[in-house]
Amino acid sequence: MTTAGKHRHEVFVSARDAQLHFRAGGALAAMRGKSRLIKAVDGVSFDICRGESVGLLGESGCGKTSMGRMLLKLEEATGGAVTFDGADLNTLRGEALRAFRTRAQLIFQNPFDAVNPRFTIRATLAEPLENAGVPPAEREQRIIAALELVRLPNPAEFLDRHPHQLSGGQLQRVVMARALILQPDFVVADEPVSMLDVSVRAGVLNVFRDVRDRLNLTAIYISHDLALVRYVCERTIVMYLGRIMEDGPTEDIVREPLHPYTRALVAAVPVPHPDQDHAPLPIGRGAPDPLNPPSGCVFRDRCPKAHARCAAEIPVPRQVGTRRVACHLYDEAGAAAPGKTA
Numbered sequence: 496m497t498t499a500g501k502h503r504h505e506v507f508v509s510a511r512d513a514q515l516h517f518r519a520g521g522a523l524a525a526m527r528g529k530s531r532l533i534k535a536v537d538g539v540s541f542d543i544c545r546g547e548s549v550g551l552l553g554e555s556g557c558g559k560t561s562m563g564r565m566l567l568k569l570e571e572a573t574g575g576a577v578t579f580d581g582a583d584l585n586t587l588r589g590e591a592l593r594a595f596r597t598r599a600q601l602i603f604q605n606p607f608d609a610v611n612p613r614f615t616i617r618a619t620l621a622e623p624l625e626n627a628g629v630p631p632a633e634r635e636q637r638i639i640a641a642l643e644l645v646r647l648p649n650p651a652e653f654l655d656r657h658p659h660q661l662s663g664g665q666l667q668r669v670v671m672a673r674a675l676i677l678q679p680d681f682v683v684a685d686e687p688v689s690m691l692d693v694s695v696r697a698g699v700l701n702v703f704r705d706v707r708d709r710l711n712l713t714a715i716y717i718s719h720d721l722a723l724v725r726y727v728c729e730r731t732i733v734m735y736l737g738r739i740m741e742d743g744p745t746e747d748i749v750r751e752p753l754h755p756y757t758r759a760l761v762a763a764v765p766v767p768h769p770d771q772d773h774a775p776l777p778i779g780r781g782a783p784d785p786l787n788p789p790s791g792c793v794f795r796d797r798c799p800k801a802h803a804r805c806a807a808e809i810p811v812p813r814q815v816g817t818r819r820v821a822c823h824l825y826d827e828a829g830a831a832a833p834g835k836t837a
């Protein structure tokens with residue numbers, strides 16, 4: 496059996512009822528008993544197999560970055576569990592934690608936040624190698640190889656430059672090279688092209704897809720934009736106010752979204768393409784208030800299909816055809832299989 500075949504359905508990253516709750520208002524408010532809980536991630540479960548690319552999709556504030564940071568142990572889960580290659584992240588210590596920090600990497604949203612403006616590109620890329628104990632004599636070659644991997648032309652010419660001397664697209668490639676230089680097997684890319692001009696997005700995304708395939712990376716791609724997720728990921732998890740609304744193959748979701756929230760996201764992107772911005776969502780109000788989520792289904796106050804049960808009961812995700820959907824429209828088993836929804 497080939498390595499790819501062996502790993503095909505092996506669960507690599509998983510979340511089990513994972514929670515990340517923050518105290519709003521900080522320590523002072525907490526002392527006065529005035530703090531309130533922000534449930535950035537609130538009971539999320541999924542399995543991701545080795546080599547899979549999964550998009551995390553949803554409007555701003557729905558908990559995508561929080562979820563991504565928890566998967567990388569940059570935030571500690573406040574409830575439930577996240578596991579990586581069979582190990583519970585909460586219990587990782589010492590050498591196992593060091594190995595995890597090499598294997599799992601974040602590609603930042605804003606390339607200018609991800610690098611020190613006073614560092615040259617060489618120093619930017621040498622830092623993770625130095626931390627990992629790579630001998631100085633090997634570093635230059637590894638740096639050049641990483642920049643070639645992200646298809647930065649003539650990489651040697653960039654080594655002595657500073658971040659402000661690069662274009663946004665060039666700098667995002669450097670940021671990607673930095674995340675990849677230790678040869679991770681898991682990456683979380685948090686809106687990696689949202690700060691870039693639309694004209695250079697497709698180029699950076701192509702590099703991301705190409706590198707992911709060549710290195711057989713398991714990847715989480717975070718975006719508020721369905722067109723970008725569709726361009727990069729075979730599977731999409733749709734989040735709203737800290738919960739999963741729908742999870743399934745991206746093409747199925749685009750062709751026939753089941754959850755009313757997903758339907759709104761799809762309706763806002765008539766012809767999904769990475770080169771265009773999307774229309775406003777065809778549902779009321781802007782970003783929801785995480786401090787005052789509705790009872791029952793968190794989406795119900797914007798949902799055109801909401802009924803009495805939605806206020807009373809939190810819907811649990813159910814298998815509907817190729818997807819898992821958390822919506823009372825799909826409660827009766829088989830009652831609303833794909834193709835039979837209004």
Ligand SMILES: Nc1ncnc2c1ncn2[C@@H]1O[C@H](COP(=O)(O)OP(=O)(O)O)[C@@H](O)[C@H]1O
Nearest residue numbers: 517533535554555556557558559560561562785
């Ligand atoms: N460190 C934090 N402290 C308090 N609240 C936070 C913190 N990080 C995120 N939040 C809140 O959690 C919610 C989800 O945020 P985030 O994960 O950044 O969403 P997204 O990436 O989907 O825009 C938001 O209401 C945000 O204000």
Ligand SMILES: [Mg+2]
Nearest residue numbers: 556559560561
């Ligand atoms: Mg975010």
